[in-house]
Amino acid sequence: MKKLRLLVIKKRVLYLFILSFLTLILTYTEYKPITTTFGELMAPICIINKKVFLDPGHGGEDPGCNDPRLGIYEEDINLKVASKTREILTKAGAEVIMSRESDKDYVLPKALRGDMTKKRCDLTTRISIAEEGKADVFVSLHVNATRKRSYAGAETFYNPAEPDSVLLAQNIQKHLRSIPDMTKRIPKPGNYFLLKNASMPSVIVEMGYLSNSKEKELLVQESYQEALALAISRGLIDYFKDCTLRLESPSVTDVIAIQKPKVAIIIDDLGHPYNKGVEEIMALHKYPLTLAVMPNMEKTVEHALRAEKNGFEVLIHMPMEPEYGNSNWLGPGAIKNKMSRQEITLNLRKALDQIPNAVGLNNHMGSLVTQKRELMLPVMEFLKENYLFYVDSRTSEKTVCRDIAGEVGVPYTERTLFLDNQYDYASIKREILKLGQLAQLNGYAIGIGHVGPQGLNTAKALADTLPLLEEQGIDLVFVSELFVEQNPFKKTISDG
Ligand SMILES: [Zn+2]
Structure with a gap:
């Protein structure tokens, strides 16, 4: 009898232990967002009336990289972050055009697209939407995956032939790097169809690796998506700030600021x-x-x-x-x-x-x-x-x-x-x-x-x-x- 009671107590202690352990894990895996005070982004004048084309990559026939067992699809993450970015930028005074707002693509039937591959047809249409909308910049949002599971971190790709594309990538990457615990990557030149064919400064933001288990968990969390959207928005604002600074005939202090050795x-x-x-x-x-x-x-x-x-x-x-x-x-x-x-x-x-x-x-x-x-x-x-x-x-x-x-x-x-x-x-x-x-x-x-x-x-x-x-x-x-x-x-x- 005594032995049985002891066993029951032991069991209770064990349950309690497991429960507190689980709570601990849950508390620590929940991503702690940086304070997303949207209001503070309303100040800069440089962003007002700028046209930002946000392109949530993939959609429709093409889900992008995914983990179907967990119901995680790149196309969804891209769209969610794009929508949050639009919300921030619109509040700050920019005009935002989206390539898609639902799960769709722009692949034409074979008869209409001729020799073009599906992918190329889809991308060409996205580029022409941006061009018709007279967008100032083209920002394509993606999620990465690789067989190397240790790879993590957001990275921004630019067109090395286009200095404004480099500048935009540097500004966005600078803010992505400052997200707590982010693997610190640098902007990279990318030999991509989209970057080479868009007529405005364009970047591709790979927001993280779905193949990395820790980052996969983060990428589906709303608070982390907000942190990404905020970083991308801040990068865009800094980019437009740099452009404005370059256009204005610089005052003496600006010259000193620009010419920092x-x-x-x-x-x-x-x-x-x-x-x-x-x-x-x-x-x-x-x-x-x-x-x-x-x-x-x-x-x-x-x-x-x-x-x-x-x-x-x-x-x-x-x-x-x-x-x-x-x-x-x-x-x-x-x-x-x-x-x-x-x-x-x-x-x-x-x-x-x-x-x-x-x-x-x-x-x-x-x-x-x-x-x-x-x-x-x-x-x-x-x-x-x-x-x-x-x-x-x-x-x-x-x-x-x-x-x-x-x-x-x-x-x-x-x-x-x-x-x-x-x-x-x-x-x-x-x-x-x-x-x-x-x-x-x-x-x-x-x-x-x-x-x-x-x-x-x-x-x-x-x-x-x-x-x-x-x-x-x-x-x-x-x-x-x-x-x-x-x-x-x-x-x-x-x-x-
Ligand atoms: Zn050496």
Whole structure:
């Protein structure tokens, strides 16, 4: 009898325990929205009467990515976020046109659409609705899915040939990144039919990954959809603010605001398993550092993924043969003297496959290869094809990279200073401050530091000195942000 009572008590305790555990889980998985005070968005004048075309992707025959067992369809999420965005923007004074307000598509019957595929017919119609409505911008909303289940985070794609598309993507992505717990991704060039064919600045916002179980839960929550809508709206308002600022004849204070000197810092030699300072650099995620990852190394994939997850920009750090120096440092898969065009392209392809989130490439060593036209030409052609930019590390005075990048039409920039050629903390700090002075003089400056023997000192010097640069009114930026104002894409990429 006593034994039975004990068992009953034990059972009760167990139930109680399970119940409280479940409550705990429920409380913590409920997404905590950032305060959605719609009113505060009513202030800016720049948005009033602007025509925003919102395109909830998919619909009708095409549900987009989905999880039918749970009844989750991309087309529904896209439409819900679009409707919430419309509500916010309309209250702020914008005019919003939607491509669809129900579960429909724009696929014409075969006889009418001729050679066009269903998808192309659908997209072409959406574009013409936006054009007929004289929309100022085209924002297409989507949800992503991939076989890599760890992938998460919203990302915005732009047309690299259209500077306003880049600006719009940057503004939207900036606000998406600030949603609590969001995986911090950066805006990316996208080779999409819609981006290339819309006649107004256009972006595609992939609001998250349905293939990631945690993000799937968030994407169907109304509070999270509201947070997404608010971020997209804020991005649009900032974009129109930037456009207005550019149009008005700038006052003196505006000129100073626009001409804030910019410093971009690249950290080379990630991917190597034993290089020092990797953790310390990864911990500097509040700064927009650009991390250059070597291909074919033990930690290549891991470092490239972690870099992106921590909100850094990623470059391929491509090993290229040096004129002198220790060729042991070169690493596997390098571009070497006397290689054929095919070999070079293959090595670059392999590198990009391992570091698919790269937005550009810089050279590791390469004092010999960067002098040779016949070797750099296939490199630049590969970059152009894949919408990547080139940063010349300038390991040789006789580099031909700038000329060839110009000929081929690849956005190009180059290192201003190496920050840690001398390994000690004091020297590195001095170089970082010098970089700031050069930015004040020239408008911008690019510094390269390293993980490796000096990695710990470099990370510490950056942590201590970057706040000083910010105090001096310097804008710390990703390398890619230097291209937007120079606007190199417009002249160079013609998609036809
Ligand atoms: Zn290197």
